[in-house]
Amino acid sequence: MIQVAVCGPAECSAAEEASAREVGALLARSGVVLLCGGYGGVMAAAAEGAAGAGGLVIGILSGADRSEASPHLTACVATGMDQARNSILVGSADAVIAIGGSWGTLSEVAIAMRRGIRPVVSLSGWQINDALGNAVPGVVPADSPAAAVRRALAGQGTWRADDLR
Template sequence: MTYVAVAGPGDAPPAVCAVAEEVGALLARRGAIVVCGGLGGVMAAACRGAAAHGGTTVGLLPGDTRAGANPHLTVALPTGLGQLRNGLVVAAADALIAVGGNWGTLSEVALAARAGKPVAAVGGWTVSGPDGPVDAAVTRCATAAEAVAAVLP
């Protein structure tokens, strides 16, 4: 079984959440387990899509209780680590799909890329250094289907 982290803003707009929901649905149809930070926005949308198609969803929550966990989680695990739980999300996954972006999403993308895991992104960050783009480890995708195909060939 493959575990795929889905990362994105907890306050994502509806259009970004729609992409995340499709990502979750496509991952569930392919038999992947969805791992996320367990809260709202992109995380809840991906879990909603996966749950609607019989998928399993795991949320690694920032607090030390299950309060605030999205209702589409199969498993909700409080970590008490705050944003540091992003490292656990990445460590638990075989690949990562970022939908949209914020600072937390960027941290998960960076950690997954550094770990050599497949990373796909729909929208979100582009990272450049003094000599140009440095995000070659990230497959840029236009659609949810492209992102899922990039991490589950």
């Protein structure tokens, strides 16, 4: 089963929240397991979208207490590891979709790149350039939730573009 991590800030704009909700629903309709940080903002919106579409949603929590987790999670892992949980979240994914940007989101993008997880899709978020200003290969921009999901799932097992319904 394909697992996609949806990463983004706990405090986000209404547009980022709407995009995350749509990404979550599209992933669920494609039969993908959604992984997220399990709290508010982008994480909660993606979880809500996926749960509303009947998907499986796993939250990898930074804290040791599950009581503050999004109510839209199917299950959660309370790591008690603070930001170190980002490594577990991203390392458990076949692909990553980053929506919006925060320092935590940037760390998740960097961890995914270091671990060779591809693709890493950026929707309204971080665009990574090298010292010469050239785009870093591997971070793929997307201009819509549907494009983000298509790019994240391209080449993932038996998934086909027409699975996105």
